[in-house]
Amino acid sequence: xxxxxxxPSNKVTEKGKDVELRCDPISGHTALYWYRQxxxxxxxxxxxxxxxxxxxxxxxxxxxxxxxxxxGSVSTLTIQRTxxxxxxxxxxxxxxxGADGYTFGSGTRLTVV
Amino acid sequence: QQQVKQSPQSLIVQKGGIPIIxxxxxxxxxxxxxxxxxxxxxxxxxxxxxRPDVSEKKEGRFTISFNKSAKxxxxxxMDSQPGDSATYFCAAGFNYQLIWGAGTKLIIKx
Numbered sequence: 346x347x348x349x350x351x352x353p354s355n356k357v358t359e360k361g362k363d364v365e366l367r368c369d370p371i372s373g374h375t376a377l378y379w380y381r382q383x384x385x386x387x388x389x390x391x392x393x394x395x396x397x398x399x400x401x402x403x404x405x406x407x408x409x410x411x412x413x414x415x416x417g418s419v420s421t422l423t424i425q426r427t428x429x430x431x432x433x434x435x436x437x438x439x440x441x442x443g444a445d446g447y448t449f450g451s452g453t454r455l456t457v458v
Numbered sequence: 459q460q461q462v463k464q465s466p467q468s469l470i471v472q473k474g475g476i477p478i479i480x481x482x483x484x485x486x487x488x489x490x491x492x493x494x495x496x497x498x499x500x501x502x503x504x505x506x507x508x509r510p511d512v513s514e515k516k517e518g519r520f521t522i523s524f525n526k527s528a529k530x531x532x533x534x535x536m537d538s539q540p541g542d543s544a545t546y547f548c549a550a551g552f553n554y555q556l557i558w559g560a561g562t563k564l565i566i567k568x
Contacts, residue, residue: 349501376554385563386560386561387547387558387559387560387561388502388547388558390555390558393554393555395554400554401554401555436501436502438501440554443551443553443554443555444490444551444552444553444554444555444556445490445507445551446504447492447494447502447504447556448504449501449502449503450501451499451500451501452500452501
């Protein structure tokens with residue numbers, strides 16, 4: 346596609362439920378990143394994919410968070426047993442050349458009630 | 459050593475003024491220094507970027523000044539407009555990774 350597509354754009358879930366967030370990167374971009382941005386805050390790195398493998402998952406805040414990427418394309422970020430502190434905007438970015446040339450999606454706003 | 463320190467946290471400038479946002483880094487392995495602009499409800503978008511072999515880069519009204527010896531770089535916005543009101547993030551990159559500043563919320567008053 347023309348840009349990075351994320352779905353859903355908004356998600357409200359009850360505490361304790363599992364959620365799945367989807368990222369569809371720019372076609373041909375081998376690098377894919379997930380970030381978390383709390384209201385009015387900076388970007389918190391979560392995980393990096395190169396192709397289908399994740400050489401850097403150091404930013405995942407707990408074992409409730411996991412991500413996968415299939416076919417070198419679509420990625421899914423899963424949060425199990427959601428907590429209120431998980432409420433944030435989850436941003437996905439893809440890149441052809443690593444650090445040079447991130448393109449971000451518009452994010453998924455997750456609200457845990 | 460991986461930190462990027464960005465200042466100020468917020469900035470209010472009159473239309474036509476020149477807001478300046480500063481960033482400092484420590485790791486000399488960084489070789490790519492972009493600035494991103496983020497509007498509410500949107501993801502950050504690449505605005506302008508520089509590599510350490512040049513001291514200045516200009517694109518339209520946006521200029522990056524880079525001081526390799528001081529390990530500092532800054533964004534200048536000439537003839538600022540209300541439409542430039544946004545949050546600006548600097549970053550420093552190496553290989554696949556970008557290390558981000560905390561962001562500057564810029565407001566341009568009409």
